[in-house]
Amino acid sequence: MSAATTGQPTAGQRLAGFGRMLVSPRGAVFLLLIVLLVAIALLNPSFAEPSQFIRFVQRVAPVAIVAIGQYFVIVGGEFDLSMGSVVTAQVVIAGNLIGQDEAKSLPVLAFMLVFGAFIGLINGLIVTLLKVPSFIATLGMMLALLGATLYWTGGAATGNPADGFREIGRGGIRGLPVIEILPWSVVVLAVVLLVAIWFARRPFGRTIIALGDNPTTARYSGTRNWWVKTSTFIISSLSATVAGVLLVGYAGVHPSVGRGYEFTAITAVVLGGVVLGGGRGWVVAAAAGAFALEALFTLLNFAGVPSTYRDAVQGAIIIIAVAYAATTVRARRKGRALEAPTIPPTPSPEPAPQTSPAPAEEQDAAASARPAPIPSTQRADNETKGGS
Amino acid sequence: MSAATATSARRGRRRRLDASLIVGIALVGVIIIGAILVASVGRNFFSAGNIRDILTGMSVLGFVAIGQTLVILCASLDLSVPYVVSLSSLIAADMMAGDPANIPVAVLAVLVVAALIGLANGLIVTKLKVNGFIATLGTGLIIKGYLDTNYKGTSGEVPWEFQLIGATGIGPVPVSTLIMLAVALAGAFFLARTRTGNHMFAVGGDEQVARLSGIRTARPVIVAHMLCSITAAFAGLLLASRLGVGSPTVGTQGGYDLLSIAAVVLGGTLLMGGRGSIWGTIGGVAIFAVVDNVMSVMQVNPFLKDVVRGIVIVAAVAVYTSRSLDRRRPRFGSGAAEPERPGDQDAAPPAVAHEKEASA
Numbered sequence: 001m002s003a004a005t006t007g008q009p010t011a012g013q014r015l016a017g018f019g020r021m022l023v024s025p026r027g028a029v030f031l032l033l034i035v036l037l038v039a040i041a042l043l044n045p046s047f048a049e050p051s052q053f054i055r056f057v058q059r060v061a062p063v064a065i066v067a068i069g070q071y072f073v074i075v076g077g078e079f080d081l082s083m084g085s086v087v088t089a090q091v092v093i094a095g096n097l098i099g100q101d102e103a104k105s106l107p108v109l110a111f112m113l114v115f116g117a118f119i120g121l122i123n124g125l126i127v128t129l130l131k132v133p134s135f136i137a138t139l140g141m142m143l144a145l146l147g148a149t150l151y152w153t154g155g156a157a158t159g160n161p162a163d164g165f166r167e168i169g170r171g172g173i174r175g176l177p178v179i180e181i182l183p184w185s186v187v188v189l190a191v192v193l194l195v196a197i198w199f200a201r202r203p204f205g206r207t208i209i210a211l212g213d214n215p216t217t218a219r220y221s222g223t224r225n226w227w228v229k230t231s232t233f234i235i236s237s238l239s240a241t242v243a244g245v246l247l248v249g250y251a252g253v254h255p256s257v258g259r260g261y262e263f264t265a266i267t268a269v270v271l272g273g274v275v276l277g278g279g280r281g282w283v284v285a286a287a288a289g290a291f292a293l294e295a296l297f298t299l300l301n302f303a304g305v306p307s308t309y310r311d312a313v314q315g316a317i318i319i320i321a322v323a324y325a326a327t328t329v330r331a332r333r334k335g336r337a338l339e340a341p342t343i344p345p346t347p348s349p350e351p352a353p354q355t356s357p358a359p360a361e362e363q364d365a366a367a368s369a370r371p372a373p374i375p376s377t378q379r380a381d382n383e384t385k386g387g388s
Numbered sequence: 389m390s391a392a393t394a395t396s397a398r399r400g401r402r403r404r405l406d407a408s409l410i411v412g413i414a415l416v417g418v419i420i421i422g423a424i425l426v427a428s429v430g431r432n433f434f435s436a437g438n439i440r441d442i443l444t445g446m447s448v449l450g451f452v453a454i455g456q457t458l459v460i461l462c463a464s465l466d467l468s469v470p471y472v473v474s475l476s477s478l479i480a481a482d483m484m485a486g487d488p489a490n491i492p493v494a495v496l497a498v499l500v501v502a503a504l505i506g507l508a509n510g511l512i513v514t515k516l517k518v519n520g521f522i523a524t525l526g527t528g529l530i531i532k533g534y535l536d537t538n539y540k541g542t543s544g545e546v547p548w549e550f551q552l553i554g555a556t557g558i559g560p561v562p563v564s565t566l567i568m569l570a571v572a573l574a575g576a577f578f579l580a581r582t583r584t585g586n587h588m589f590a591v592g593g594d595e596q597v598a599r600l601s602g603i604r605t606a607r608p609v610i611v612a613h614m615l616c617s618i619t620a621a622f623a624g625l626l627l628a629s630r631l632g633v634g635s636p637t638v639g640t641q642g643g644y645d646l647l648s649i650a651a652v653v654l655g656g657t658l659l660m661g662g663r664g665s666i667w668g669t670i671g672g673v674a675i676f677a678v679v680d681n682v683m684s685v686m687q688v689n690p691f692l693k694d695v696v697r698g699i700v701i702v703a704a705v706a707v708y709t710s711r712s713l714d715r716r717r718p719r720f721g722s723g724a725a726e727p728e729r730p731g732d733q734d735a736a737p738p739a740v741a742h743e744k745e746a747s748a
Contacts (some may be wrong), residue, residue: 069393069445126702126706130706130709131706132705133569133653133709133710135653136648136649136653136659136701136705137702138648139698140697140698140699140701143701144694144698146694147693147694147695147696147697148692151689151695174689276519276521277519306537308537309533309537311536312529312531312533312537314529315525315527315529315530315532318522318526318529319522322522323516324520
């Protein structure tokens with residue numbers, strides 16, 4: 001772990017470390033994503049063209065942004081089921097309040113952000129101060145917000161925001177050499193992802209993970225639990241707002257836009273190896289989970305599978321992915337032991353065979369787990385409990 | 389070990405009584421408010437017809453929520469119930485095909501299919517170690533894919549004899565509600581008096597402790613998932629008997645997954661598992677039914693109904709959690725339990741854990 005060991009890893013060690021990462025639950029989603037993308041490219045070679053690929057990224061952007069927001073809530077140990085309704089509400093707000101008046105775009109955008117933060121604040125306060133389980137609190141918010149939105153519109157598609165506003169989700173920077181057009185959605189996604197990575201590395205982001213892992217220790221180490229937890233709900237609602245802004249342009253104004261996004265987002269996050277119950281996971285993997293999910297749908301589309309089977313395949317895939325993460329590598333028990341060598345590819349005590357990453361992994365996990373028992377008896381208990 | 393379970397069971401019973409009591413008080417409160425509101429528009433809340441409406445509204449969600457209670461007690465969740473409901477109604481209606489002679493076979497087939505789905509859920513949760521939320525979301529999506537692919541709309545025909553179950557009643561009490569209450573009674577008996585039922589509380593409360601006490605932790609969870617799917621199948625059969633046909637969307641339209649979970653939590657069952665009761669759940673279902681009924685009588689806008697429902701769910705659970713907060717403390721924070729744990733773990737677990745892994 002010291003500078004000396006990480007300073008000069010040979011190419012082979014680096015490769016072994018990379019292989020380990022791909023096979024570990026933490027990196028499996030990237031492997032899945034690569035496999036899916038290659039499969040799509042084989043079925044439909046034009047998909048690999050940059051212009052087509054950037055369209056794919058544009059399509060995934062809203063889901064990925066919602067997944068990034070959901071990541072913070074889940075890693076903090078809670079659920080946010082109200083995200084889909086927030087997306088719907090924001091889409092309808094944009095459609096009705098902006099109208100054809102371009103000058104209103106900015107004030108309404110500010111209002112939407114405030115509204116999103118407000119919804120998140122209410123969710124968070126209900127969870128933290130009233131001690132209502134987040135599943136129930138956000139379920140109530142989901143019903144209430146969707147009901148209120150539908151009541152406002154009468155259940156029909158109403159409103160059509162100005163074209164300038166819709167450009168955010170629909171248009172982009174044109175006339176670029178390789179990709180022809182760089183959609184604004186992709187730019188927004190990149191910015192959101194970078195901010196999320198930066199935020200997750202900040203002390204506050206680490207506090208969220210600590211809180212999700214063990215609220216009691218987090219409290220004893222001086223965390224204001226209620227505020228940290230509330231802020232995760234604010235983040236998730238804000239990300240739903242951003243996704244809503246993109247969807248106004250991309251999908252149009254309709255009360256059914258955003259329906260089911262909460263479960264898609266949770267699926268994506270879990271696919272990214274984030275443990276439900278909190279404390280473990282990586283925000284980039286969560287975003288990659290969204291990409292993998294959408295790539296899967298694209299693949300099924302190209303392969304000519306009837307759209308009605310999409311759900312069945314999605315269900316099977318998430319079960320398999322989570323079962324893989326939970327059983328193969330025993331992620332919960334040895335999570336720490338496993339992750340430690342993954343971040344800097346330190347050489348393991350026994351020289352690991354580099355050709356086959358899977359046995360190397362087991363050996364490595366066994367080796368680093370051996371000194372663990374004495375300090376981590378309590379911890380092992382927590383991990384099995386938290387993950388089940 | 390037997391002494392420990394005995395005391396915990398006794399303590400649990402006292403707490404359960406308390407939880408049910410709070411739900412009962414809340415129910416009485418909702419009924420009083422509802423009666424006043426209904427009276428304000430010049431109708432009688434306690435008329436026979438209205439009571440029948442409420443009880444009818446309770447029965448379907450009641451079935452689903454009874455099973456959901458068992459699953460949540462084991463610290464799992466079942467999100468696949470709406471699809472099991474739809475699938476059951478379709479299988480029943482298709483197999484009956486309008487002929488009364490087919491009723492027993494069809495009911496049996498529905499229950500077997502549901503039990504298999506529950507078995508799959510339970511095995512995925514316990515053996516593959518997939519979180520119940522994800523596992524049942526996945527199986528639900530698989531069933532949804534099957535339904536969407538093979539059924540374009542309503543299908544089958546339910547004979548008149550079977551439709552009577554959903555249509556008749558004894559006085560103001562519908563037969564379907566009586567069956568639901570009988571199932572609830574059986575469920576409560578199962579939890580209080582059988583070994584598997586007691587083990588459900590233990591496994592839901594703390595799987596580690598249950599395992600170290602020599603309980604096979606997988607079995608109660610699997611049984612709970614199977615029973616949950618079977619009660620969902622009852623709900624599907626009841627809906628088929630009411631509609632006269634099977635419908636692929638009847639389960640999702642009712643939103644039975646989230647509403648049943650809300651009813652269970654409203655009934656005082658902890659979402660983390662280990663504490664709760666069937667009767668509390670029935671109380672929660674009754675609260676929903678009364679609120680829905682009052683809104684229908686007052687002709688509230690259907691979209692606003694959802695708003696009210698959402699607020700009622702959160703408010704009721706908030707009242708409940710803030711009240712029971714003191715009661716929850718001793719279990720986690722009492723000084724006696726804490727120091728014992730580390731020593732206990734150092735000594736006992738290795739052998740037991742290995743044995744367990746071998747057997748599981």
